[in-house]
Amino acid sequence: MSKTLIIPDFTKTATIDQVGVEERCARFTSRSIKKDTKLHGLKMVLSMIDLTTLEGKDTEGKVKQMCYKATHLHDVLPGLPTAAAVCVYPSMVKIAKEALKNSNVKVASVATAFPSGQSTREIKILDTKFAVDNGADEIDMVISRGEFLKGNFNFVFDEIAAVKEACGKARLKVIFETGELSTLDNVRKASEIAIYAGADFIKTSTGKISPAATMPVTLVMLEAIRDYYYKTGIMIGMKPAGGISTAKSALHYLVMVKETLGMAWLSNEWFRFGASSLANDVLMQLMKEATGVYQSSDYFSKD
Amino acid sequence: MAKKNTPNLDFNSSWNYAPAPEDTKHINLKKQYDLFIDGKFVKPTKGKYFDTINPATEEVLAKVAEADETDVNKAVKAARNAYNNVWSKMPAAERGKYIYRIARLMQERAREFAVIETLDGGKPIRESRDVDVPLAANHFFYYAGWADKLDYAFPNRKPQSLGVAGQIIPWNFPLLMAAWKIAPALAAGNTVVLKPAETTPLTALKLAEIIQESGLPDGVVNIITGAGKTGAAIVNHPDINKIAFTGSTDVGKLIQKSIAGTNKKLTLELGGKAANIIFEDAPIDQAVEGIVNGIFFNQGHVCCAGSRLFVQEGVADIVIRKLKDRLETLIVGDPLDKNTDIGAINSKGQLDTINKYIKIGKDEGAEMYQSSCSIPKKGFFCRPTLFLNTSQSHRIVQEEIFGPVLTIQTFRTVEEVIEKANNIPYGLSAGVWTDKGSKIFNLTTKLRAGVVWANTYNKFDPTSPFGGYKESGFGREGGIHGLSSYLKF
Numbered sequence: 001m002s003k004t005l006i007i008p009d010f011t012k013t014a015t016i017d018q019v020g021v022e023e024r025c026a027r028f029t030s031r032s033i034k035k036d037t038k039l040h041g042l043k044m045v046l047s048m049i050d051l052t053t054l055e056g057k058d059t060e061g062k063v064k065q066m067c068y069k070a071t072h073l074h075d076v077l078p079g080l081p082t083a084a085a086v087c088v089y090p091s092m093v094k095i096a097k098e099a100l101k102n103s104n105v106k107v108a109s110v111a112t113a114f115p116s117g118q119s120t121r122e123i124k125i126l127d128t129k130f131a132v133d134n135g136a137d138e139i140d141m142v143i144s145r146g147e148f149l150k151g152n153f154n155f156v157f158d159e160i161a162a163v164k165e166a167c168g169k170a171r172l173k174v175i176f177e178t179g180e181l182s183t184l185d186n187v188r189k190a191s192e193i194a195i196y197a198g199a200d201f202i203k204t205s206t207g208k209i210s211p212a213a214t215m216p217v218t219l220v221m222l223e224a225i226r227d228y229y230y231k232t233g234i235m236i237g238m239k240p241a242g243g244i245s246t247a248k249s250a251l252h253y254l255v256m257v258k259e260t261l262g263m264a265w266l267s268n269e270w271f272r273f274g275a276s277s278l279a280n281d282v283l284m285q286l287m288k289e290a291t292g293v294y295q296s297s298d299y300f301s302k303d
Numbered sequence: 304m305a306k307k308n309t310p311n312l313d314f315n316s317s318w319n320y321a322p323a324p325e326d327t328k329h330i331n332l333k334k335q336y337d338l339f340i341d342g343k344f345v346k347p348t349k350g351k352y353f354d355t356i357n358p359a360t361e362e363v364l365a366k367v368a369e370a371d372e373t374d375v376n377k378a379v380k381a382a383r384n385a386y387n388n389v390w391s392k393m394p395a396a397e398r399g400k401y402i403y404r405i406a407r408l409m410q411e412r413a414r415e416f417a418v419i420e421t422l423d424g425g426k427p428i429r430e431s432r433d434v435d436v437p438l439a440a441n442h443f444f445y446y447a448g449w450a451d452k453l454d455y456a457f458p459n460r461k462p463q464s465l466g467v468a469g470q471i472i473p474w475n476f477p478l479l480m481a482a483w484k485i486a487p488a489l490a491a492g493n494t495v496v497l498k499p500a501e502t503t504p505l506t507a508l509k510l511a512e513i514i515q516e517s518g519l520p521d522g523v524v525n526i527i528t529g530a531g532k533t534g535a536a537i538v539n540h541p542d543i544n545k546i547a548f549t550g551s552t553d554v555g556k557l558i559q560k561s562i563a564g565t566n567k568k569l570t571l572e573l574g575g576k577a578a579n580i581i582f583e584d585a586p587i588d589q590a591v592e593g594i595v596n597g598i599f600f601n602q603g604h605v606c607c608a609g610s611r612l613f614v615q616e617g618v619a620d621i622v623i624r625k626l627k628d629r630l631e632t633l634i635v636g637d638p639l640d641k642n643t644d645i646g647a648i649n650s651k652g653q654l655d656t657i658n659k660y661i662k663i664g665k666d667e668g669a670e671m672y673q674s675s676c677s678i679p680k681k682g683f684f685c686r687p688t689l690f691l692n693t694s695q696s697h698r699i700v701q702e703e704i705f706g707p708v709l710t711i712q713t714f715r716t717v718e719e720v721i722e723k724a725n726n727i728p729y730g731l732s733a734g735v736w737t738d739k740g741s742k743i744f745n746l747t748t749k750l751r752a753g754v755v756w757a758n759t760y761n762k763f764d765p766t767s768p769f770g771g772y773k774e775s776g777f778g779r780e781g782g783i784h785g786l787s788s789y790l791k792f
Contacts, residue, residue: 014586014587015585015586015738016586016588017738019758020586020588020590020592020758020759021589030429030433031320031641031642032320032323032641033320034321034322035321036321037319037320037321226312229310229312230621231310233310254318258314258632259314259632261312262312262313263315263316263317263318264313
């Protein structure tokens with residue numbers, strides 16, 4: 001980007017009224033999504049999913065199985081998209097990359113001492129570089145929530161900028177762990193810091209803390225993205241992660257994206273769901289649309 | 304790839320919502336409705352009926368009786384008889400039971416009420432389903448609770464009922480206004496003659512059916528239909544103790560003149576032209592939502608609509624830009640569709656009035672902006688409309704339009720905006736948007752408006768009083784205040 005960007009004063013970010021945000025979210029959920037709109041929406045949701053496994057007990061076998069699922073969501077039903085990406089720990093990037101080499105599915109790796117982020121900057125950079133060197137297309141970093149809550153916004157900003165540099169060509173998603181930020185004003189502030197520091201995507205949660213993604217948190221982040229777009233014309237992506245497990249709630253999120261940022265964001269280049277159980281619920285709904293009946297969950301593969 | 308340096312948002316090019324119309328098969332509408340007098344549906348003396356239409360399709364929904372003076376006489380007589388012999392003698396707790404019963408029956412038939420309200424009035428089903436009908440039932444629930452506690456509501460003041468109340472209600476919230484009027488009147492021990500507006504009589508008549516079903520003693524509530532003449536006959540009837548009117552300021556003035564010199568009690572809830580004030584430190588995205596909710600709720604047919612927007616200069620550009628984008632996501636069309644945000648204008652006459660003002664605004668040189676949405680060919684519809692660069696001297700800023708038309712002015716200081724907000728004959732409501740509590744309290748004491756909403760708009764609750772200053776009327780509805788309008792001490 002050749003244009004110079006004035007970095008705002010992060011102590012004075014836009015104010016948020018929580019009650020108003022919740023009311024707006026309730027309006028999104030009252031949209032009625034039927035027929036073709038539903039079918040099209042469900043397929044969009046599938047194509048936006050980052051299938052995720054982030055556990056201490058992850059093995060190569062488990063990651064390979066998930067990668068297969070990412071490219072073969074439900075072969076019984078023709079015409080389905082693949083998942084957008086798989087999301088794994090850095091140590092599994094190589095395996096995932098190999099397993100997905102003939103597909104368009106991206107490999108995203110968490111990094112920077114995920115999920116707590118409690119480490120030194122050097123280690124975080126090394127962690128990022130390791131993942132990128134192993135072939136990660138996308139890096140999901142966590143911010144230092146402790147520093148953020150101390151009001152040390154420059155620290156958070158610099159850290160994101162440093163990780164972004166370490167990413168090279170990989171796209172950077174910045175995780176706020178909104179469940180630890182406690183207020184929507186903080187979510188807004190974190191969004192602005194991350195966006196100005198170079199995030200390609202902003203992401204709600206690690207999935208390790210409850211509450212994870214919620215509609216109000218996501219709306220505040222989408223509005224921060226919109227304000228940045230108004231100012232610069234630059235698009236930033238959004239990834240709610242954790243806690244979205246039903247097709248119905250995923251459709252509500254799409255309604256929110258459509259009515260806040262518009263059609264340009266309704267693709268997996270700009271919007272993702274970080275989720276593992278969501279895919280099967282969407283598949284169940286799609287099979288219901290196709291056959292007219294709900295099938296048992298045993299008909300949908302769990303990888 | 305990303306569209307660089309062209310910061311326009313596209314909301315409608317694909318993935319649009321498929322039609323989701325609410326089913327109408329479950330409703331029960333008669334072809335013809337008579338007058339509800341003394342617990343029975345009776346034919347009008349002169350046998351005259353008029354049509355009530357669906358403003359979204361212009362199709363006739365039903366024929367409705369036109370009450371003349373003789374019919375009004377009958378209704379008042381029935382109400383007086385019920386007051387003298389039954390209702391005033393009944394233990395207050397028993398009165399409360401009937402009001403509870405009406406509330407419960409209304410809840411049970413909420414879906415039918417919502418659909419009929421939408422068919423007859425043109426408001427989106429989302430609103431009639433989520434706002435009008437539940438709020439109407441809540442008013443009955445709330446006032447039912449007061450029926451046997453009047454002495455506690457007004458300690459040591461010996462509250463007594465008035466007698467027969469004549470009530471005339473408008474077309475913008477037909478069922479809800481009927482509830483606002485009937486519930487406190489009954490709880491206070493009065494009997495009622497109510498006239499719904501001529502364009503939207505159906506839900507009041509359905510309410511009459513529920514009242515019949517509830518076993519409320521005959522004559523306690525009488526619902527008669529007709530136009531201005533019928534209303535005048537109620538106002539001028541010598542045996543009525545109280546007039547409660549919601550409607551236009553012009554008619555309100557006429558009513559006040561015609562009851563001068565009588566000892567009828569009067570409450571008037573009239574027009575408005577509310578200021579909705581956005582300060583620089585406001586939560587902007589939520590304020591934009593509040594602006595939309597303030598002016599486009601119920602197609603702007605709201606006496607307390609936030610129809611004059613004041614934006615502090617430092618944020619004017621961003622607020623207007625966001626407002627324009629938000630307008631693009633508002634869906635205008637079939638009121639029965641669950642995704643419709645803005646339904647049909649209530650009548651041809653009202654649409655003409657709105658269009659007249661839009662023309663005035665353009666002629667006055669204000670900059671008009673309308674959303675790009677398509678509107679149905681049949682029926683009465685109006686695109687959400689903004690007028691930018693307006694001033695207090697524009698007629699569209701001074702006069703109540705009662706439609707989806709927002710005028711936008713900028714301001715610099717708190718003193719300036721208070722002066723401008725109060726510089727209007729009306730004084731029903733206002734909205735203030737700021738992150739700072741002290742600023743809110745400063746404004747609430749200085750704005751001459753009956754209701755001031757802070758960081759929200761168009762919020763209603765049965766426990767909260769509602770009513771105006773100046774030419775917006777007098778007397779309060781809702782809460783304990785609403786009870787006192789139906790009592791003497």
